[in-house]
Amino acid sequence: WPLQGHINCMLHLTAALLDAGFRVTFLHTEHNLSRLARAALPPGLRLLSVPDGLPDDHPRSVRSLKELTESMFTTGSAAYRALLLSLRSDSDAPPLTCVIADGIMPFAVDIAEELGVPALAFRTASACSYLAYLSVPTLVELGEVPFPADDPVRGVPGMEGFLRRRDLPRGVGRSEDGAFDPMLLAIAEGIAHAGKARALILNTAASMEGPALARIAPHMRDLFAIGPLHAEHDAAASLWSEDDSCMAWLDGHGDRSVVYVSLGSLAVISHEQFTEFLAGLVATGYAFLWVLRPDMVKTTGSVLREAVKEAGSKARVVEWAPQRGVLRHRAVGCFLTHGGWNSTLEAAAEGVPMVCWPFFADQQINSRFVGxxxxxxxxxxxxxxxxxxxxxxxxxxxxxxxRGRAHAMAQQLKLDVAVGGSSSSDLERLVGFIRELRSSIVISSKYASVTSLFLHHH
Structure with a gap:
């Protein structure tokens, strides 16, 4: 799916598959492929692209996700079918063993299977949010609509004791009381469709989300929990140019003395919200490193620069940061985050406490689990x-x-991804699963070929 968060997660999976000896093709949208030319991609990775159907000057922003979705499901899916047909008929290339498709794109699974290519689904969000989306029919029946209210939610199994309506996945706009966002309904339908894939892959660990995994498993043909992937199979591909100079700035600060602030690749905030964030951060007395994308705040860049300048030498602002490096830095004491799943996992793996201000979608439920x-x-x-x-x-x-609980979680996740850990064992099982798919196909090539569908944009 053509969004930065999906790119990150999918690239970590490609690195794991390449390490296992597979040939991997990574499928982008043409728009994103042109933006990722500078990326530090894993060696041996083949890149292909299809059009997303939108003009080059289209903003492809959070407020145009409906247009992007409609275009991907029409123009994008037709181009994908044509590409898959051409790959299958290419006698000079190794035969396709399987497709691993982003779990938010049901057409990618259906088309592959129609053409005789086994398909797996990879959902790049948390297991807890996946279970919430699977529960949408029950939520609709109970009238438990995502809404900023503290009413307890009964419709998500296993979460009755702590989930509130404000914690349910939401769209970009506020849901009206009594109405369910059509976009969320469409996402939920697509997510449930993953049950038709050969297996579902999740970038999570049983130690973090065991109860949710246990409730998802009966709905799937097979289930693999192999995260956090970045901890053992790191790869980088940013749609923005990372400002590495912030690392030297961090070097000049004491241990755990800096607040790192990033609301991810999609969140947009008003000028009033920016002002409140800035004033609150300054009032803490701590230095802070703040990621402010050019399209993030609804005001002019000069206004932002002047406001931050008034904050003094304790403020450092960049348009995009090398986040995993920042979170590993000894100077970072906490992470003010939107609670996206990649950011949540990256902070968890480094033992950094979080303050979550979720924007939309799965971020709402992730932040509830954090707190x-x-x-x-x-x-x-x-x-x-x-x-x-x-x-x-x-x-x-x-x-x-x-800090103590964050540190304990980080230590557990290190055990999960190490040899013999739950995530490492599930990754080994996934590799074996793919090799069994290969053995069921008559091939003459020495190597298996895995086509991974990661259709991206910003």
Whole structure:
């Protein structure tokens, strides 16, 4: 799926498959492939692309996701079918063993299977959010619509004790009370469709999300929990140019003395919200590194620069940061994040406490798990004023309990991805699963070929 968060996760999977000895083709949209020319991609990875059906000057922003979706499901799917047919008929290339398709694109699974190519689904979000999406028919029946309210939710099995309506996945706009966002309904339908794939792959660990995995498994033909993939199979491909100079800036600060702030690749905030965030961060007294994309705040760049300049030498702003390196840096004491799954996993793997301000989709439920289940951070959803920002950030920077639990989770995840760990064992099982698919196909090539469908954009 053509979004930065999906690109990150999918590239880590390609690195794991390449390490296992497979040949891998990584499928982008043409728009994204042109933006990723500078990426540090794994050696041996073949790149192909299809059009997403939108003009070059289309913003492809969070507020045009409906247009992107409609175009991908029409123009994109037709181009994908044509490409898959040409790959199957290419006698000079190794035969296709399987397709691994982003779990948000059911057409990619269906078309592959129609053409005789086994298809697996890879969902790049958390297991807890996946289970919430699977539960959408029950939520609709119960009238438990995503809404900023504290009413308990009964419609997601296993989460009755802590999930609230404000924690359910949401669209970009606010849902009206009593109405369910059509976009969320479409996503939920597509996610449930993964049950028709040969298997579902999730970038998570049983130690983090065992109960949710157990409830998802009966709906799937097979299930693999192989994360966090970046911890053992790192790869990088950013749609923005990373500002590495912020690493030297971090070097000049003491241990756990800097707040890292990034709301991801899609979130947009108002000028008023920007002002409250900035005032709250300044009031903490801590230095902060803030990722502010050019398209993130609804105001002019000069206004932003002047506002940050007034914050003084403790503020450092970049358009995009090498996030995994930042989170590993000794100077970072907490992470103010949107709670996207990649960011959540990256902070968890480094033992960095989080303050979550989710924007939409799965981020809502991820932040609830951070605050109420794992208790490795604080959930600040639906709140944005300087006093709350100041209080939550200070607590995350100074709480020994939060830091201790975050550190314990990081240690457990290291065990999960190490040889013999649950995620490592499931990855081995996945490799074996793909090799069995290969053995069921008459091939003359020495190597298996895995086509991984990661259709991306920003």
């Amino acid at each position: 109420a289940v794992w208790r490795t951070g604080l959930d600040m959803k639906d709140l944005c004023n300087r006093a709350i920002v100041q209080g939550k950030v200070r607590e995350a920077m100074e709480s020994g309990e939060l």
